[in-house]
Amino acid sequence: MHIRFQKLTLKNYKSHRDLTVDFGELTKITGDNAKGKSSIPESLCWTLYGTDSLGSKLDPTPIGYAFDEVKAELLLSVDEKQVLLGRGIAKGKTKYWVNEVPSKATELDELVQSLFDKDLFLSLFNPAYFPSLHWEAQRKLILQYVTSPANKEVFGQLPPAQADKLADLVKKHSLAELDKIHRENKNKQDKAYIAAQSRTKTLLQQLNSLPEYGVDIDEATEKVAQLDGQIMEIERTTEAAADTNRKYTALQSQIKSLQEQVSASAGKWPELRDEQIVDTCRTCKQALQDEAVKAVADDKNRRVQAYKEQHAALVAKRKEAEAQLEALEYIDVSEQLEKIRALEQDKLPYLDAIKAYSRRAQLEDQIEQAKVAEAETLASRNESVFILDAIKAFEAKEAELQAGKVQDLFTTLSIRLFKQNKGDGELKPDFEIEMDGKPYRKLSLSESIRAGLELRDVLSQQSGIVAPCIVDNAESITRFTQPNGQLIMCRVVAGQDLKIETEDEVK
Template sequence: MLIHLQKLTLKNYKSHRDLVVEFGDLTKISGDNAKGKSSIPESLCWTLYGTDALGSKLDPTPIGYDFDEVKNELLLKVDDKQVLLGRGLAKGKAKYWINDVPSKATEYDELVQTLFDKDLFLSLFNPSYFFTMHPTEQRALMLRYVTSPASKEVFAQLPAAQADKLAELIKKHSLTDLEKIHRENKTKQDKAYIAAQSRTKTLLEQLNSLPDAGVEIEDATAKIAELDGQIQEIRNKSSTADQTNQRISALKAQIESLNKRIEASKEKWPALKHEEINGICHTCKRPLDDESIQAAEDDKEERMAQYRAAHKVLLDERETFTSELAQLKRVETSELHEEKDRLEQSKQPLLDAIKSYARREQMEQQIEQAKAAEAETLASRNESVFILDAIKAFQAKEAELQATKVQELFTTLSIRLFKQNKGDGELKADFEIEMDGKAYRKLSLSESIRAGLELRDVLSQQSSIVAPCFVDNAESITRFTQPSGQLIMCRVVAGQELNIETEDEHND
């Protein structure tokens, strides 16, 4: 883009009641102090933006004479497009014109903005303007037209492990998101790792507090099996003895019951044996005939036979039980129980030893699991640390390459784009311009002008915009590189009235 100033018309602007300036490739403005030299380029900025050449508000009203209105007109050409812009002030109210057509402030500002960016234009027009901006704004404007190093270019400068890791990860996330993810994970895993270490330590302390088994587990298991066999044998003996003793008690009870039944049976026999048959019916008391008497005798005999048979059954049953009882002997089981208790007691320490061994084994498994969790947590934490370090290395290398790229644009100026934090060593965005090791704010007037000219030419080259350049106090510098675009130079000449000269061709 080529921005070319053609004509500036001032009416009642500060000390200029009526002034027309036609610009050439070189426009020289000279005169003594207070002759209105600087107000000419300043009025150009006021016409465009309502500010002075440093972007500050100003009062354009005349000095020392009456006026009806202030009106500035600027005719300029942007590439092939010519435009006439006018800004005025009447009775405290701003007025605007676009190609002589009255316009609203919004329309006017929008048109100027579409022609060129304000900060960039003022930085190109006035070499001092750039340095009035905040360092953050200076940095942003400088980098606006300088492409950042490509990721592949940065990766090529990193260790292979870091480059390969980041190259894979940025397929899914940006570096900014990766940094957020792994900063959060590192914080989380730092806490988790402390907790995991504490758990492992606690489990180890608990393991060390457990008593040692004191025996070989295989030997203890075999001994327990042996004791269980002995105990089972005693249980079997005890069970057999209990059955024998229970049988003896049952036989005695049965014999006692039979004795009572036999005695009762004996008591019935005399009455049956001596029962008389007198020939009279027991029921009706009538005399019985011979056949009935014989029937009664036969009935008695039959009842006596039944008695003898029933009595014999009782005697035989008692004999059977008595014979069986005679063959049995009561067994004393107290010794068996004592022996079983002794064996159970001797088995208990072995059981305790196996239980202790099992507890230790379980604890050792928990410790292994805790150590595995601790290692997994540490691995996750270290992975995030590695990635964060890789990102930091990427950012540092990217900053280095970008700083080199920007620095290569300058010949005498040094540009600082980053600074390193003392605490964590991280790079933070920064912006500082130096000349010969001195910060811009410490430069002399001539040095600051030369620094501003070099910087504005870099901006011009990088943005591909050729704009007019205004150099104030030109008498303070004897040599400088001719800036690109139209040049407006203001010089103080003692005792001289305002003088404006234009040239279309000139040398440095």
């Protein structure tokens, strides 16, 4: 894109009551201080943006003479297509024109924005504008036209282990995502590793605190088996004796119960035996008939007979139980039980040894598992540390390559795109312009003009936009590289009125 200023018309703009400037390839504006030199390039920016050449708001109304309207018109061409833009102030209100047609502010702003970006245009027009931007805006503007190094190009500069690892991982995640994933995992595994080490240490302390079992574990197991065999043999004997004793005791209880029943039955016999045969009615006291007396006697005989049979049965049952008891002998197993208790006591030391051996084996197994978990945790942590270091190395190398690409654009200036944190050594975005080892803010006026001109020419070449350029305070610089595009030079000449010269005529 080629931008050219053709004509500027000012009416009541600051000190210029009525001024017309026809621009050439080189336009020289000279004169003493306060003659309105700087107002001319300033009015160009005010017409386009309502600001001065550094992007700051300004009031162009004149002081010292009466006026009815302030107006500035700029005829410019963009790739040979002409457009006439105007901005003015009347009765305190701002007015706008596009090709002499009254317009709204938004219409003019949108048209100008469609022609060229404001920051880029002002950086191309005024070499002092770019350094006035915030460093982030400067950085963005420079990098806007410089392609970042491809991943493959950066990988080629890294150690193979780091390059191979990242090349595989970026197939699934971006480097920013990988950084988040592995920072989180590293922090997690740092804590987990401390906990794993603590568990291993605790288990080892428990193992070391166990008493020595002092016997061969196989011999102890065999000895317990032998003692258990002896106990089982005795228990078989005592169990048989216990069955006999239970029968003996049961028969004793049965005989006692039967004896009580026989005694109770015998106690009933006298009353039944001596029972009288009553021959009168107990109610009316009249004598019973012979048949009735016989029935009473028959009833007593029947009850007597039933009693005798029942009593005899009880006696027989008692004698049978006594005979069974006579055939049994109560066995005393206290000696056998004492032997079992003694054998159980003999088993205790061996059982304690087996228990200690089992606990030791359990702890050893837990320690082995804890060591494996500790190693896995450390491996996961170290993997994340390796990846984070690889990302850091990638970013450093990418920054180095990108800085190299940017630096190759300049001849006398040095550009810093990154700075290193003192704490962790990480690279952070930055932007610093230096000339001969001095930062831009410490350059002299002539040095800052030369630096600004080189910066704007790089932006012009990278963006493909050729725009007019102003060199203010040109008297302070004796040599500089001719910028591309139209050049407007403002120079102080003591005692001289305002003079405007183009490369082919003087006005």
